[in-house]
Each structure stands twice: as structure tokens, then as C-alpha cells.
Amino acid sequence: MVEWTEFERDTIKDIFSKIDYDVVGPAALTRCLVVYPWTRRYFGNFGALYNAEAIMGNEMVANHGKKVLHGLDRAVKNMDHIKESYCELSQLHSDQFHVDPDNFRLLADCLAIAIATQWGSAFTPDIQAAFQKFLSVVVFSLGSQYH
Amino acid sequence: MSLSSKQKATVKDFFSKMSTRSDDIGAEALSRLVAVYPQTKSYFSHWKDASPGSAPVRKHGITIMGGVYDAVGKIDDLKGGLLSLSELHAFMLRVDPVNFKLLAHCMLVCMSMIFPEEFTPQVHAAVDKFLAQLALALAEKYR
Numbered sequence: 001m002v003e004w005t006e007f008e009r010d011t012i013k014d015i016f017s018k019i020d021y022d023v024v025g026p027a028a029l030t031r032c033l034v035v036y037p038w039t040r041r042y043f044g045n046f047g048a049l050y051n052a053e054a055i056m057g058n059e060m061v062a063n064h065g066k067k068v069l070h071g072l073d074r075a076v077k078n079m080d081h082i083k084e085s086y087c088e089l090s091q092l093h094s095d096q097f098h099v100d101p102d103n104f105r106l107l108a109d110c111l112a113i114a115i116a117t118q119w120g121s122a123f124t125p126d127i128q129a130a131f132q133k134f135l136s137v138v139v140f141s142l143g144s145q146y147h
Numbered sequence: 148m149s150l151s152s153k154q155k156a157t158v159k160d161f162f163s164k165m166s167t168r169s170d171d172i173g174a175e176a177l178s179r180l181v182a183v184y185p186q187t188k189s190y191f192s193h194w195k196d197a198s199p200g201s202a203p204v205r206k207h208g209i210t211i212m213g214g215v216y217d218a219v220g221k222i223d224d225l226k227g228g229l230l231s232l233s234e235l236h237a238f239m240l241r242v243d244p245v246n247f248k249l250l251a252h253c254m255l256v257c258m259s260m261i262f263p264e265e266f267t268p269q270v271h272a273a274v275d276k277f278l279a280q281l282a283l284a285l286a287e288k289y290r
Contacts, residue, residue: 034268035275052269109252113271116256117263125175125182125199128256132183 002137004079011130015115016076024114025069026062030055031110032103039103068107075138083141090145101143108135150280154273155222161270162219165262172257173212174205179253180246187246211250218281225284237288244289247282254278 032039034052046061048054055061074085093099112132116123150158165172181188182199191197197204214232221228236242255275259266266274 031268031271035272052267052272056268112252113255113259116259117266120260120263123256123260125179128179129183 001080002082007126008130008133009079011127012076012079012134015127015131016073019115019118021066021069024111024118025067026065027114027117028107028111029061029065029068031114032107033061035110036103036106039106042097042099042103069111072138075134075141079134082137083144086138086141087145090142093142094146101139101146104139104142105136108132108139111135148276148279150222150273150276154276157270157273158222158277159219161258161262161265161274162216164265165258166216168261169212169216170209172254172261173210173215174208175257176250176253177204177208177211179256180250183253184246184249187249190240190242190246212254215254215278215281218284219277222277225280226287229281229284229287233285233288236285237290244282244286247285248279251275251278251282 033043033049033055040049043049043061043064046058046064048058049061071089075082078085093101112128112135115131116128162169178199178201181191181197181204188197191203191207194201194203196202218225218229226233255266255271255278258274259271
């Protein structure tokens with residue numbers, strides 16, 4: 001089981017209560033698709049993804065970004081049972097979507113950067129550390145049911 | 148995954164915009180490396196204080212950023228231009244190359260914090276690629 005300090009628990013709850021899901025979700029997924037273009041392989045039915053401008057204006061990408069960010073809510077509410085919370089979603093990503101789990105790490109990095117652009121210096125090193133620790137647990141959990 | 152001429156121009160342009168804050172970004176990036184990835188402190192056991200924000204960490208971050216800026220000037224031949232730095236990292240420092248990625252990520256976080264408007268997804272892509280190429284050039288002499 002993961003050990004969380006009080007600071008880490010408070011920080012995670014604080015981040016997710018303050019961010020605008022409608023901005024951060026789309027921004028993170030957009031960056032992922034632009035910076036790591038091979039990730040576009042999973043979104044063949046999303047229409048135009050052939051360059052940065054197309055991705056940044058794509059409504060399906062934006063909506064999916066919000067959905068994915070809300071996918072973290074269950075981890076925020078259940079920090080002591082993150083792996084269990086993602087059992088089903090992990091199976092889904094493995095058996096239905098066939099997503100290489102390394103992509104979860106790439107998206108997590110883009111999420112940290114998306115929040116950094118919003119918060120500036122308020123995204124302190126300690127807060128970044130807590131956030132990335134949280135994301136790494138989610139990333140691990142999402143990859144846990146792959147076989 | 149080599150840089151197109153457009154991406155090279157993007158990198159040079161962004162780094163020139165960043166130049167007034169490059170020391171801050173360097174110092175902050177290394178601080179974040181040891182904060183977010185504590186295992187990286189293992190390379191700094193010879194410092195009295197390797198904690199985030201400490202004087203030696205900030206100073207060394209500035210040195211590293213200076214090296215990155217130097218590499219921007221050698222963007223057309225990173226392997227050739229960084230030969231001696233690669234030898235240093237390979238034979239003396241022996242930093243596991245996985246850490247170059249971790250530091251690159253921390254640099255990107257700092258850039259996005261300090262220049263949120265300019266650090267667009269396109270700029271992010273070009274700089275990320277550049278730092279990856281830089282890391283490859285640094286690891287050139289490892290084996």
C-alpha cells in the first residue's frame with residue numbers, strides 16, 4: 001500500500017478542487033497528442049489530428065481530455081485504494097483499447113505541465129512532487145491488469 | 148527523431164526569449180529534480196546539502212542550464228559539439244542516462260510555469276525533442 005503524508009493528501013485534494021477540468025483536461029491531452037505524435041494511433045475516429053492546429057481545435061479531443069481528467073477523481077476520493085479502484089479501467093485499456101501503458105506516463109507528464117502553465121510559481125517543487133507521486137500510482141494501477 | 152529546420156528555429160527563438168530567466172529556470176529545474184525524483188540526490192552525496200532550493204543545487208542548476216544554452220548554439224551538430232561533455236559524463240560522472248529525461252521534464256515544467264503564453268504545445272514539442280537529442284548526444288560516449 002502507498003504511504004501518503006498529510007501534506008500529500010491535502011495537496012492532492014487541493015489541486016483537484018482548484019483546477020478547471022474544462023481547461024486542464026483538454027490542454028493535457030492536446031499536449032500529449034502534439035508532443036508525442038505516436039499517441040494519435042488510439043484516436044483514429046477523432047477526425048483531423050494531422051497537425052498541432054488541428055488537434056488544438058478538435059472538439060472530440062477537448063471532450064475526451066475532460067473525460068480522462070475526471071477519470072482521476074476516483075483516485076482522489078480513494079487514495080488508500082487506488083490500485084483496486086482502477087482494476088476495471090486497467091482491464092479496459094488493456095483488452096479493449098490496447099493502449100501501451102507507457103502512454104499513461106506520457107499523459108501524466110503533460111498533465112503536470114498543463115497545471116504548471118495555469119499555476120505558475122504556485123506549483124511549488126513540493127506540490128509537483130506530491131502530484132507526480134499521485135500520478136505515478138495511478139499510472140501503475142492502470143497498467144496493473146495488463147497480461 | 149531529428150529536428151526539422153522549423154523546430155530548430157522554434158527552439159532558438161524560445162531560448163532567446165527565455166534568456167533573461169535562464170538562471171532561474173536552471174536553478175529551479177535541478178531543485179525540482181531532487182524534490183520530485185529523490186533518487187537523483189545519489190549523484191550529489193559530496194554536497195553538504197542536496198535538498199531542493201539549497202545553494203549548491205541552485206548553483207549547479209545554473210551551470211547545467213549554461214551547458215544547455217551552449218548546446219542550442221550547436222544545434223546543427225550536437226554529437227560533435229558535445230563530444231567532450233559526453234566524455235565527462237561517460238567516464239567521470241557516469242550519470243545514468245535515464246536521469247537526463249527526468250531533468251528535461253523538470254526543465255519543461257519550469258519553462259511552462261515562467262512562460263505559460265509562449266510555451267505552446269508546438270514549442271513544447273520542439274524543446275522536448277531538442278532536450279532528447281541533447282541527452283542522446285551526452286550519452287554518445289557511454290559505451
